[in-house]
Amino acid sequence: MPGSELASRAGSLAAPAAAAPSPSLRASGDNLQPALKEMGNLRLILALNIAICQQMSLAESDLEDEEVVQSAPSPRAVAALSRYYHTRCAGSAADSRATEGVCLGLLECRAEGGASIGSCGLLGVCCAVERSCFSSSALKVSYFVGPSDTMTTSCSFNVQVKNPAVCQVRLDFENFNLAQPTGASTDGQQYWFGCDTDRFSVASPYSGNLGFKHLCGRNHGQHMYVPANSTPAMDYLVLRVQLGSERSRVSWRIKVTQLECEQPAPPPWALPSPVLSALNRQLQSLRSETRADLDVLAPPGCLQYYTNSTGTFESFNYDGTAGRYLPELNYAICFKRYPDTCQISYSFEDFQVGAVTGNANYTNQDCEDATTYKDYLYIPSVSDSDQGIKFCGNQTSLPIQVSKSPGPLQVHFHSNVWRLKIFQQYGFKIHYTTQSC
Template sequence: MKNCIASTLLLLVAVTAIQAASVATPTCGGSTSSKNINLVNPSNPPRECEYHIKAYSKYVCQLRINWAMTLAQPTLETEDSGLTYAECTRDYFEVNGLKFCGTEVWQHIYVPFNATDGDSVVDLVVSLADRAGASGLPTASWDMTVTQLECPAGASVRSLDFEEEEITIEGRASTIKDGFFVAPPGCLQYFPQSKGTVKSFNYNDGNGIYPSRMNYAICFRRQTDTKALNVRNIRAYGFNVGAVVAASTLTTDEGCYSSESTNDLDADFLMVPQATLEDSHKHATYFCGSIKKDVVISSNNPGPLMVLFNSDDVYGQNEAGFAFTYVVS
């Protein structure tokens, strides 16, 4: 995991270097329109800590939020039907209707931002359970880096090159340099570098639980000469997805997501479009279960490079999630 940490730190350095500017550090309840923002828990955090992010310019199209945090793990809730699911109820970080909790070591998400609406504000909320008495909850902490990403005039997606666009922002000359980092629309996560590491939320070195009821796209940067996305190093400690987990068995397609199913049960999977297992040359799209040996999955999807993750309403044993390295070639 050392390579994972090193790659993440390099990306954080690159993100914060997008544009030289002072870093705003608002406290709980504060507002800021700075391009670069750092949010850190106070020594005695309140039960609810809310930050209000206002547009840095009318060209802001996305927020990239990187964070490390220690919050309570997801709670296992049981419905009247007897089914159990994992949900962030005691502590959580919430933005754009999504809730995250548990332990993260530099995770990230993208949040759309319509800066053309002058009243647009994105609220980031950290909500904590009552820690009075012997609650057994961890000491809450968070460290977030928020970067406001700008798109060139009239553009909703990033360009594939590094060209800078000279523009005028609120009467001052400026240059948009964010194109490399702006994600394609619809991507909750985006990895613009040609190689790196991807982890599910609250993975915590295989000791966490991914939240139930998630469905999101993880995207990668395609260049004009890109041929394939290779998902590598999926091992037992790195891949435990689905209530149907069997010992040392990587399950694919119908075993993960039945075409005859009329509900979302047993539908935890990592979806890799037009994928091929390198060792067996088997074609598959949906992946779940558990695996103890190295596996390489290659995707030659001609369109946007992405994988999709879905978690259903049912929590099963060993649903720790996934961690894999990737190479775009």
């Protein structure tokens, strides 16, 4: 391909505001618009110019199109410019509360009302975007924070799912302090229990299957996964907080991360030369490699998902035994199964769920028949048995439980609205370790 033609195309890309182009060039420019919107004008133009400059070394050779395509730059040649755009990034600013953001151009970050908490790629900034009441965001990472106005009684945040690759949204409760659940006694002994003063909820097309209605109390460090879909009329996810009378004591800061699944490659853009078409294919391949969040996606049906091989999980509002586990829960807590994992062990540090009398330990049918509360933690395939076990009561001296369940590793927690007044019913704190055989 002659060098003069390459130089002409480079000029048309780098200076789109020049004199009126011919109809053919105008058509090429129109075809480039999806790419410019996707990758960001500056990064894509620089990337394309890199490709053109590399090809200009061959300008005096009369090469066939196939030879030109084969000599197109590798993805790594443009990685520093484009691969991190709109991906998650780690913050490094010491004065920022945000530990993670989204990689944007500086001007785009400012337009979103965000703050730079570090750098990413070659030209980007790690942008932390905070939103409060009655706002929205379509960014991969954003923060929903409580208002400074103590008169607020209702607050909502709309998570806009515009990216067709997004299949889950993860909510990390970096700070979550609402009023404790309250109850009303029916006979002086048992009472109805619920989040009556303050409550957090999630509204989405899938909210009926999440495993909870409301959260309240203290839930620092907790998280949850919500299914997501960019299909019109299904692309919404609304976080809502309803507040009672003591609004000065409440606070929350929730990191919202839109997680991407693997996706089919989009149709190729109509670009003006085999060189640029080859670069486009490489950029798309690089984009899929960078943006898929496969390591942190939860198995279907899991409200919570732990990816470390060892760790600790707690009931909502456990708060170091100072809280009470929440009512109307029915959800799965899942753990990542590594290729060599064949079992998982559970060590109970604290456990008080559906307690009835003294320090009694209940299992299985006792958790259904011995009480009217029917609250329990279910562990499948315990020890060498194929049967699962339901645990309830005060499990004060329970030995380590080992589960060899096939498929996803999980436990299941269930609670209703009734409690016995003489016990606090703080919930559970359990250590887990996945093990190879």
